Amino acid sequence: MNEYQEKYVALKKQFEQSKGDSFSVTALYDFKESLEESEAIAAKEVLVNVYDLLNYKKDAYDLLSSIGDLSDVKIKKRLGKMKEYAENWRNDFAISKPKTEEDIQKEKEMLAELGIPTFKYHPNPLNTGAFEISEEGVVCDCCGKVTHIYYEGPFYAVDDIDYLCPACIASGKASEKFDGSFQDDYSVDDGVKDAEKLDELIHRTPGYCGWQQEYWRAHCGDFCAYLGRVGAMELQALDVMDEVLDDPMWDDEQKEMIENTVNGGHLQCYLFQCLHCGKHLVWMDCD
Known part of the structure; x- marks a missing residue:
């Protein structure tokens, strides 16, 4: 066992024993970045495993395809198993590296530079996939202006709307013009009495x-x-599993389901955070 394999085994053990806490994930990312800088084949072979563990399925498949001995039956079998994940999951469900306060501040600055307004209830819509970037630009159906950032989420309206810019969403002009909404007002938790917040x-x-x-x-x-x-x-x-399980919305059976969810799988969780006390909550549904 070489030095790369030894370190991987130790980090994987730490990751599994801690159930993937923030410390173990950060350590795996640090190791991943060091392996990516190495030209050694032994390092690249271990990098395949690190990619796979962190759910960079496409990167793992592509790297093994490029360095693996395709005459080796074991390699061919592994590639066969990895191919479906690479094609369907790509890297979309990779475990994110835990963010530092500096990372969060940089994200805010980036959003400001891109001209994305501040959305109190959806602070990073670019990161969540609610907004997409178009290099060519598209025309906002509301204001008629060219925008390089457009909305990709649900919009409930009579008219079929292709593109909405962030500014028209934030100002309320899009909802007003098309008499539409971005969230069903009945599909929300009780307890918010302020009509302005809704x-x-x-x-x-x-x-x-x-x-x-x-x-x-x-x-x-x-x-x-x-x-x-x-x-x-x-x-x-994110070290929030205990928080989200401490929620009267879920019974014991549902809590067990949350503990076994896979991002992008048949059972999906959606993470929320209270703006006042910081508590994390989830919503869960299935395909």
Whole structure:
């Protein structure tokens, strides 16, 4: 066993024993980055395993395809198993590297530079996939201007709308012009008595795409911020699994289901965070 394999075995053990907590995920990312800088074949062989463990399925498949001995039966079998994940999952469900305060600040600055307004209930719509970037630019159906960032989430209206820019969503002009909403006002938690907060959520906040009807969590008398899709591994990496299980919405059977979710799988969790006390909550649905 070479030095790369030894370190991988140790980090994988740490990852599994901690159920993928933030410390173990950060350590794997640090190792991944060091392996990516190496030209040694032994390092690249271990990098395949690191990619696979972190759910970079396409990267794992592509790398093994390029360095593996295709005459080796074991390699061919492994590639066969990896191919489906590479084609269907790509790297879309990779476990994210835990963010530092500096990372969060840089994200805010990037969004500001791109001209994306601040959405209280959906703070990073670019990261969650609610917004897409177009290098060529598209025309916003609301204001008629060319935008390089457009909305990709649900919009409930009579008219078929292709493109909406962030500014028209934030101002409420898109909802007003097309008499539409970005979230079903019945598919939200109870406990928010301020009508203005509901109006901001459904008319001036980009929604998210779920397997079924999207649902918005609330806490401390206000709607929560939507953070994105997660599975059990992501919840462990963020150190919030215990928080989301401490929720009267879920019974014991459902809590066990949450503990076994896979991001992008048949059972999907969506992560929210209270704007006031910071508690994390999830919504869960199936395909």
